[in-house]
Amino acid sequence: MLNYLYCLTAADVSATNPNLWNSWNASLLRQLYERSKSFYDDRLSVNISIEEEKAEALKSLKQFKASKVHLLWDKFYPDYFEVSDRLDLSMHAQQILGSEESTVVSIIERDINDLTSIFIYTKDRANLFATIVGILDSENINFVDAKLYGMKDGHCMDLITISDGEKKVSANSEKGISLCKKLLNSLDQKTLTPKIIQRRQPKHLKHFQTGTSVEYHHDMTNRWTDIEISTSDRPGLLASICQVFLKHETVIKKARIATYGEKAEDRFSITTKQDTPLIRKTDLDRLLKDLKSSLHGGSI
Numbered sequence: 001m002l003n004y005l006y007c008l009t010a011a012d013v014s015a016t017n018p019n020l021w022n023s024w025n026a027s028l029l030r031q032l033y034e035r036s037k038s039f040y041d042d043r044l045s046v047n048i049s050i051e052e053e054k055a056e057a058l059k060s061l062k063q064f065k066a067s068k069v070h071l072l073w074d075k076f077y078p079d080y081f082e083v084s085d086r087l088d089l090s091m092h093a094q095q096i097l098g099s100e101e102s103t104v105v106s107i108i109e110r111d112i113n114d115l116t117s118i119f120i121y122t123k124d125r126a127n128l129f130a131t132i133v134g135i136l137d138s139e140n141i142n143f144v145d146a147k148l149y150g151m152k153d154g155h156c157m158d159l160i161t162i163s164d165g166e167k168k169v170s171a172n173s174e175k176g177i178s179l180c181k182k183l184l185n186s187l188d189q190k191t192l193t194p195k196i197i198q199r200r201q202p203k204h205l206k207h208f209q210t211g212t213s214v215e216y217h218h219d220m221t222n223r224w225t226d227i228e229i230s231t232s233d234r235p236g237l238l239a240s241i242c243q244v245f246l247k248h249e250t251v252i253k254k255a256r257i258a259t260y261g262e263k264a265e266d267r268f269s270i271t272t273k274q275d276t277p278l279i280r281k282t283d284l285d286r287l288l289k290d291l292k293s294s295l296h297g298g299s300i
Helices: 002-016 023-041 048-057 068-074 078-082 086-097 126-138 172-188 237-247 279-293
Strands: 104-108 117-123 142-151 155-163 215-219 224-232 250-261 262-270
Touching: 002 023, 023 155, 048 068, 048 078, 048 086, 048 279, 086 104, 086 117, 086 215, 086 279, 104 172, 117 126, 117 172, 126 172, 126 237, 142 224, 155 250, 215 279, 224 279, 237 250, 237 279
Parallel strands: none
Antiparallel strands: 104 117, 117 155, 142 155, 142 250, 215 224, 224 262, 250 262
16 A cells, blocks of 8 residues: 555656646655655664664774764754764765865765755854855755754754756866866855845746745744745745845844755744844844845745
């Protein structure tokens, strides 16, 4: 029944809209299928604790001292481990510990059938994500998924799943090598100056914005404001959002970017330059107004 359900879902998505079925959605469905199958085969295997995942990851990191690996993991906050399995833990540690540079930029892939992700490890500072977005957007790279993790030592780790239209950007391709060089050169600067290209929204997409919503919540524990955006995906979407944040001089502390077919669901945790939530209603209202205008193809 699970096999039939998998086939039915793939067929249903493709029949509804052929453009919805791509390698990213295929990989998401495959992960869901494999975890569901594991649950039926061995329910204990899907309830592995974080410590067990770490222990398994350590087996793949024998080239590094265990103490050095644990020292790195101690710098991450709990949310990183809650969404990372042993393969993630080992791949990310290899990237960071295998380099002596303060900034690491590379292209990685979990599986040969999956899209690639740009892995970035660098010092966290103002305009970081906007700088990354500006470079990738200028290269017409599509953002499919992105996760930003702040670290306790002032660094951060970003994972951005990308595609070049329908093509996969491989680590050894001319496009992949060029992207990594451009990102590394930009992030090596002490002060980051994002270069955001403002695009006009394609006419054929202007009629499909009825599902757009922008919600906010003040997180006083972490001292930031969460902005949740749900809208139709389009070229330059992230760049236009970052442009609004730059205009209002806000700092992106954390982000979760997700694209499902033609729909984008993004969440940003932002603060003022003084490292406080956006609790001034007038400032917040202006930011939300500009965000909504930008999402609907208007100017800011």
